Amino acid sequence: MTSQSAPNIELSLIAPTYNEIENIVPLVERVHKALSQYSYELVIVDDNSPDGTSELAKSLSAEYPLKVIVRTSERGLASAVVAGFREAKGQVLGVIDADLQHPPEVIPALLEAIRAGADVAIGSRYISGGGIEGWSTKRRVISGGAKAFTHILLPSARKIQDPLSGLFLFKREVVDGVVLAPTGYKILLEVLVKGNASHISEVPYTFKERERGKSNLTIREELNFLKHLGRLGWIEGDIKRFIKFCTVGASGAGVNLGLLAFFVEVVGLYETLAVVISYEISILNNFIWNELWTFRDKRASAGGSVLSRAIKFNLVSLGGFSINLAVFALLFNLFGVFYIISEAVAILSAMLWNFFANLKWTWRARHEEALANQSLQEK
Ligand code: GDD
Ligand code: MN
16 A cells, blocks of 8 residues: 555545445445544545546535545556555555445444554444344345355464454554555455454444435356455465365375385285384374474464374374265265265365374464363353
């Protein structure tokens, strides 16, 4: 981010618009009324809406602390918001939908949360006091699924009840020197994953039904969201780690087969004995590579000795082996699934088990353990 802040503006509120002519006047008026006690600017970023949104907005800018940006070469909610950030002068930056589905009256509570020390204040539909008006069950299920998916992929979103909110404020410093990618329309995720926020607070609000105009977001945006999530998960989360883990697993399979051939053909051991020995050595091979590579960053905080981790890793692998057998038996013997497919699913299940069990147990950070014990005691 490049713009400079102006000391006399506390909040810059960005409202992206596309064909919102019917909402502009009530938006500007309600924001102004809600923020009468604060120094703020409203930044409307319009993508040259054919309905004349920007002309109407500009006509209001003499009367209100309002800046209107019109983009003609680009279209899209996310990039509009990022363009707004670039022009914003406030010490606190915020985003609000222009269609009044985000009631402007909640902004003071968000700003007070920032004043009280939060780095990011999120308008939340999913904490007590918050809600959603008039959504179908289907839309609720999709939204819940998207939230669950976000929690799985993004560790930094896990403690947040509404990580997909489009209504939020944050201190300018949070994104100092950070490049926010203008893709995917969930800018909050960009801020949470790439920014430096340690204290996040959620403020309840009710997502209203749209009274005027119509929604612009399409199924394409939803797919884009998945792509965005994948990319952010790659940057911060455990996707990269999982791929390393699978690579190590594949190297282990190679070691296992190579040694088996060596012990049988060259040393002349019995096949069954050779299977057991080469299997155990391949487990050790995997352990060493995971220790030095996959979980390298976790070693220092994991505590305990290398030996204790090696033993845990062996136990986890044993669990994985049992899962492999059980899943195969279930699919092949019980459901009659083709044996290759049954074993492929079995291998994947065992891999996932191995990965998460090692992440959450073998290389688990000590302070996570302390936190978990604490929350158990609180219950
Ligand atoms: N500049 C610009 N360019 N603005 C846009 C564009 C665009 O291409 N597309 C949409 N907007 C503006 C709309 O004018 C509105 O102010 C805001 O972005 C939200 O767009 P809607 O079309 O009303 O989206 P929605 O109501 O379906 O989605 C909202 O609710 C979701 C919660 O379910 C958004 O706030 C999402 O971010 C939010 O997750
Ligand atoms: Mn809307």
